[in-house]
Amino acid sequence: MTKSHTARGFLVKCALLGLAVVLTGVAISQYDTRIGDDNYLAAVLEKDHLIRTTPSPKIILVGGSNLAFGIDSRMMQDSLGLRVVNMGLYAKLGLRYMLAQVKPYINRGDIVLIVPEYDQFYGNFSEGDQTLNTALLYAPADRIRDFVKSYSVIDVVLRPRVESVRRSFFQATASAFGVKDKYFPPDTNPVYNRHSFNQFGDVVSHLGKKSMNPDSIYVKELPPAKEFNNRTLNELNEIGDAARERGAHAYFLFPSYIDRSYSINTSQIAWLNDRLSRRMNVPILGSPADFVYPSNWFFDTRFHLNALGRGPRTVKTIDILRAARTADRW
Amino acid sequence: MLFNSFTFLIFFPVVVAVYFAIPHRARWAWLLAASCYFYMAFIPIYILILFFLIAIDYTAGILIESAEGRRRKWFLVMSIVANVGMLAVFKYFNFLNANARVIAEVFHWPYGLPALNIILPIGLSFHTFQAMSYTIEVYRGRQKSERHLGIYALYVMFFPQLVAGPIERPQNLIHQFYERHDFDYDRVTAGVRRMAWGLFMKVVIADRLADYVNPVYNNPYANEGLTLVVATLFFAFQIYCDFAGYSQMAIGAAEVMGFKLMRNFNRPYLSRSISEFWSRWHISLSSWFRDYVYIPLGGNRAAPLRWYYNLFITFLLSGLWHGANWTFVIWGALNGFYLISSIVTRGMRDRVTAAVGLMRYPSAHAVLRVLATFTLTCFAWIFFRAGSLHEALHIISHMLVRPATHQLLPDALRAEGITKLEVAYSVALVVALMAYEFVGTRVNIAAAFARQPAWVRWPSYYVLCMCIWLLGMSTEARAFIYFQF
Numbered sequence: 001m002t003k004s005h006t007a008r009g010f011l012v013k014c015a016l017l018g019l020a021v022v023l024t025g026v027a028i029s030q031y032d033t034r035i036g037d038d039n040y041l042a043a044v045l046e047k048d049h050l051i052r053t054t055p056s057p058k059i060i061l062v063g064g065s066n067l068a069f070g071i072d073s074r075m076m077q078d079s080l081g082l083r084v085v086n087m088g089l090y091a092k093l094g095l096r097y098m099l100a101q102v103k104p105y106i107n108r109g110d111i112v113l114i115v116p117e118y119d120q121f122y123g124n125f126s127e128g129d130q131t132l133n134t135a136l137l138y139a140p141a142d143r144i145r146d147f148v149k150s151y152s153v154i155d156v157v158l159r160p161r162v163e164s165v166r167r168s169f170f171q172a173t174a175s176a177f178g179v180k181d182k183y184f185p186p187d188t189n190p191v192y193n194r195h196s197f198n199q200f201g202d203v204v205s206h207l208g209k210k211s212m213n214p215d216s217i218y219v220k221e222l223p224p225a226k227e228f229n230n231r232t233l234n235e236l237n238e239i240g241d242a243a244r245e246r247g248a249h250a251y252f253l254f255p256s257y258i259d260r261s262y263s264i265n266t267s268q269i270a271w272l273n274d275r276l277s278r279r280m281n282v283p284i285l286g287s288p289a290d291f292v293y294p295s296n297w298f299f300d301t302r303f304h305l306n307a308l309g310r311g312p313r314t315v316k317t318i319d320i321l322r323a324a325r326t327a328d329r330w
Numbered sequence: 331m332l333f334n335s336f337t338f339l340i341f342f343p344v345v346v347a348v349y350f351a352i353p354h355r356a357r358w359a360w361l362l363a364a365s366c367y368f369y370m371a372f373i374p375i376y377i378l379i380l381f382f383l384i385a386i387d388y389t390a391g392i393l394i395e396s397a398e399g400r401r402r403k404w405f406l407v408m409s410i411v412a413n414v415g416m417l418a419v420f421k422y423f424n425f426l427n428a429n430a431r432v433i434a435e436v437f438h439w440p441y442g443l444p445a446l447n448i449i450l451p452i453g454l455s456f457h458t459f460q461a462m463s464y465t466i467e468v469y470r471g472r473q474k475s476e477r478h479l480g481i482y483a484l485y486v487m488f489f490p491q492l493v494a495g496p497i498e499r500p501q502n503l504i505h506q507f508y509e510r511h512d513f514d515y516d517r518v519t520a521g522v523r524r525m526a527w528g529l530f531m532k533v534v535i536a537d538r539l540a541d542y543v544n545p546v547y548n549n550p551y552a553n554e555g556l557t558l559v560v561a562t563l564f565f566a567f568q569i570y571c572d573f574a575g576y577s578q579m580a581i582g583a584a585e586v587m588g589f590k591l592m593r594n595f596n597r598p599y600l601s602r603s604i605s606e607f608w609s610r611w612h613i614s615l616s617s618w619f620r621d622y623v624y625i626p627l628g629g630n631r632a633a634p635l636r637w638y639y640n641l642f643i644t645f646l647l648s649g650l651w652h653g654a655n656w657t658f659v660i661w662g663a664l665n666g667f668y669l670i671s672s673i674v675t676r677g678m679r680d681r682v683t684a685a686v687g688l689m690r691y692p693s694a695h696a697v698l699r700v701l702a703t704f705t706l707t708c709f710a711w712i713f714f715r716a717g718s719l720h721e722a723l724h725i726i727s728h729m730l731v732r733p734a735t736h737q738l739l740p741d742a743l744r745a746e747g748i749t750k751l752e753v754a755y756s757v758a759l760v761v762a763l764m765a766y767e768f769v770g771t772r773v774n775i776a777a778a779f780a781r782q783p784a785w786v787r788w789p790s791y792y793v794l795c796m797c798i799w800l801l802g803m804s805t806e807a808r809a810f811i812y813f814q815f
Contacts, residue, residue: 223548
């Protein structure tokens with residue numbers, strides 16, 4: 001057996017191989033695609049700042065883009081006399097991330113309004129997709145510990161960086177071949193960018209713009225009941241417990257939803273409502289049908305309200321919260 | 331724990347390092363502990379099911395060996411009832427219950443048995459079949475009963491093949507746990523190479539194809555024509571790369587530690603007939619059904635009708651093994667039908683081949699046979715992948731009746747972020763894979779590579795690692811398709 005064909009030799013070679021791979025990754029990551037980024041997801045930084053600096057008591061809106069596009073926080077603040085922080089950004093970040101993001105900042109007197117999109121209860125949707133890695137990369141360094149509590153070091157530290165190297169590689173390659181603008185066009189989307197939000201965290205960039213043809217808005221069936229993710233329920237119950245322990249109130253509302261999608265998912269949504277009513281410790285305010293609106297009130301997806309829908313949805317939410325305030329005496 | 335997860339990237343080197351560092355007498359205990367940890371990473375409580383079956387089958391093995399006459403058979407039946415019973419409760423109860431309810435409704439009978447709200451224990455079909463092969467082999471006198479409970483438990487729970495096979499035989503595996511496996515550089519590097527290739531198949535090819543297949547098959551009514559055709563073709567390669575990739579990783583992981591597991595795939599899509607396909611696809615399961623179902627039924631040593639019956643029943647059960655759904659039953663039945671048809675029409679096909687002169691062009695004939703076999707296999711995959719029979723029939727009807735509606739990327743797929751470039755890339759990967767497999771029929775690529783000097787091999791490993799990292803679909807470990815069985 002030659003010297004290099006021993007276990008020690010094998011380990012040394014593996015270590016060198018690993019080092020070469022890691023160093024290549026580090027080199028690629030120097031082409032940092034986040035520098036000067038106006039990406040929509042980069043708004044996690046502003047949202048994070050908002051929830052840290054807004055004093056309690058406050059209303060914290062937790063959910064995906066249905067909240068970002070479909071709530072007028074100023075109207076809510078003026079009507080209810082409580083500061084509003086709209087944390088809604090993007091459903092595919094996963095409910096787990098959204099809850100982990102707000103959990104440390106729930107204080108006495110706060111109202112936590114959880115309004116996830118329907119899809120977030122199925123399969124791995126509540127865990128977040130690859131966009132979660134991007135959001136975690138943007139997260140301020142001192143928030144990493146909060147997220148590690150909900151996920152793991154691998155999920156929060158390692159995975160996003162490994163993913164980021166992959167993205168950097170493709171962008172650098174495209175750049176080397178002079179086709180970067182073709183395959184990675186600059187983030188000039190007038191609606192979906194970091195600067196689309198007002199001081200409360202609401203997207204306002206879509207308000208003056210023409211909505212998509214209502215018939216072209218994509219609708220789809222919800223997954224079957226067997227794909228319901230019980231972990232989502234556990235996480236909701238944990239946030240309910242945390243709110244109670246800290247003297248806050250947590251409520252659950254159904255999201256704004258286009259009528260065409262509701263009509264093909266009525267039975268699934270009824271099942272979901274029943275499931276949540278029986279197993280979730282966060283009180284449900286209103287019903288799914290309360291937030292079903294005609295197609296022409298939607299901007300571009302089955303969850304995103306336009307200027308026509310945003311007002312009535314906010315009014316409905318305020319009315320429901322007023323009733324809850326009377327019932328729960330806050 | 332998934333082989334393609336970061337956790338396994340830490341778990342496996344630790345297990346291997348300790349395995350080689352500790353004395354031989356303690357290794358079985360270490361591997362058993364590691365296997366328990368590996369399994370408990372899914373749903374910890376379900377390990378009790380494994381322990382229960384291990385206790386039953388271990389006892390049954392000893393009793394079968396020591397008993398005589400009809401009692402031996404009773405102990406075998408006890409073992410089989412325990413294993414099949416566990417499958418019946420966890421895997422088939424809701425299926426049978428739902429069908430019984432439908433029948434009761436048709437005849438207006440009262441029926442109130444509720445569905446069970448339980449999750450199928452991961453790999454249940456694999457380890458129960460492996461356990462049954464043990465008691466059957468003991469009963470047949472081909473394997474001595476294992477007296478060491480720890481070794482027997484390890485035979486059932488050995489982590490590389492615990493949750494998705496290969497479904498091993500006691501004659502092949504148990505004695506290996508007694509043998510001392512020292513660090514062997516060539517064997518370890520060969521095992522790691524195999525694992526890396528398996529990981530490449532999974533994360534670079536299978537997961538990429540899944541991004542096209544899943545949105546289409548999860549919402550088949552929104553798609554038609556070319557979209558359905560491409561999704562079905564992609565699924566054929568997705569499931570191959572997913573499962574063969576898993577098997578490669580399992581075999582490689584065992585090989586690193588000195589264990590030799592049976593081959594599970596042998597270039598199945600280059601098969602020239604359905605029977606050849608089934609001798610190359612999921613070999614450990616096919617041979618299980620051959621040895622424990624088909625041959626005991628009488629195999630091909632029977633009158634033609636009985637032979638066809640034996641084949642059909644074997645494939646029907648094989649379909650049912652994959653899942654408690656009529657789609658899997660139809661998939662199995664379809665494959666049985668293919669096989670019977672190929673036997674019945676063999677003479678006629680030979681005459682047609684001779685009449686059109688194809689015999690004179692053996693290569694062209696072989697290519698046509700491979701394409702025909704692949705087409706039939708893809709057709710059967712529709713039932714395997716579809717969520718229901720209705721969906722499968724919709725896919726078939728809209729795939730064939732309206733092929734003129736060419737839309738490779740309908741809005742739903744664009745909404746998922748799939749581009750033409752990615753589809754082209756997927757096609758290129760599939761073509762490259764098939765080219766690699768074709769070359770593999772002529773050259774032993776692994777052996778040829780192992781003979782290369784270090785300055786060729788190690789840079790190649792570096793390239794493979796970077797490919798897995800940079801071209802892999804996601805750092806999010808996606809479950810292997812066969813885990814659900």
